Amino acid sequence: MSIKEIVEQLKKELGNCKLVAVSKTHSPEKILEAYKAGQRLFGENRVQELCEKQPKLPADIEWHQIGSLQTNKVKYIAPFVSLVHSVETLKLLAEIDRQALKSNRTINCLLQMHIATEETKHGLDVKELEQLLTSTEYSAMKNIQICGLMGMATNTNNEAQVRKEFRGLRQLFDELKRGHFANQLCFAELSMGMSSDYKIALEEGSTMVRIGSKVFG
Numbered sequence: 437m438s439i440k441e442i443v444e445q446l447k448k449e450l451g452n453c454k455l456v457a458v459s460k461t462h463s464p465e466k467i468l469e470a471y472k473a474g475q476r477l478f479g480e481n482r483v484q485e486l487c488e489k490q491p492k493l494p495a496d497i498e499w500h501q502i503g504s505l506q507t508n509k510v511k512y513i514a515p516f517v518s519l520v521h522s523v524e525t526l527k528l529l530a531e532i533d534r535q536a537l538k539s540n541r542t543i544n545c546l547l548q549m550h551i552a553t554e555e556t557k558h559g560l561d562v563k564e565l566e567q568l569l570t571s572t573e574y575s576a577m578k579n580i581q582i583c584g585l586m587g588m589a590t591n592t593n594n595e596a597q598v599r600k601e602f603r604g605l606r607q608l609f610d611e612l613k614r615g616h617f618a619n620q621l622c623f624a625e626l627s628m629g630m631s632s633d634y635k636i637a638l639e640e641g642s643t644m645v646r647i648g649s650k651v652f653g
């Protein structure tokens with residue numbers, strides 16, 4: 437199938453859940469193919485690569501930073517990034533806030549939670565999340581907006597394990613929506629699911645899947 441056909445098929449399958457086409461390592465030509473099929477959200481995990489591609493492609497693309505982000509690189513993407521999926525420290529959030537102010541913007545962010553069994557996977561645990569949200573530094577930030585949570589499940593064929601991790605993240609998301617973020621309509625996104633596990637994520641209430649290899653090969 438062509439990129440266009442895959443994008444069209446995925447969109448049907450996803451319904452209201454948003455598709456972030458993960459275009460890391462893929463050429464601007466391939467990205468344009470997906471764009472021509474109506475795709476507008478693209479995810480990249482390396483700042484340098486993102487900054488090289490962004491000016492070459494249509495201005496109405498929404499670029500998402502999906503991989504771990506170093507504090508000293510925030511300044512390069514702050515002028516244009518539309519959503520940062522991978523906020524896992526207060527320090528990083530503070531830098532995004534600072535750079536967003538310089539660009540005269542508000543930057544939308546997701547907090548990345550550690551839900552996998554692998555230690556190498558990134559993200560906050562529940563206690564760290566609590567500390568971040570109740571910190572005075574966080575409450576003083578004016579140029580960031582927390583729009584939801586992101587998580588990556590364990591890389592395993594054990595479907596029950598993956599489902600359990602996604603379900604736990606969904607429960608935390610719902611609790612925060614009722615609790616800390618009550619009355620904040622912008623807290624609405626749950627980014628979970630990749631090529632190998634997006635069907636499970638969808639069943640467990642994902643609002644945004646990040647799909648790379650299935651789209652671009």
Ligand SMILES: *Cc1c(COP(=O)(O)O)cnc(C)c1O
Nearest residue numbers: 458481502630631646647648649
């Ligand atoms: C690469 C990547 C994806 C997409 O993975 P695929 O298996 O290619 O769909 C999703 N999320 C993150 C954080 C990634 O780095």
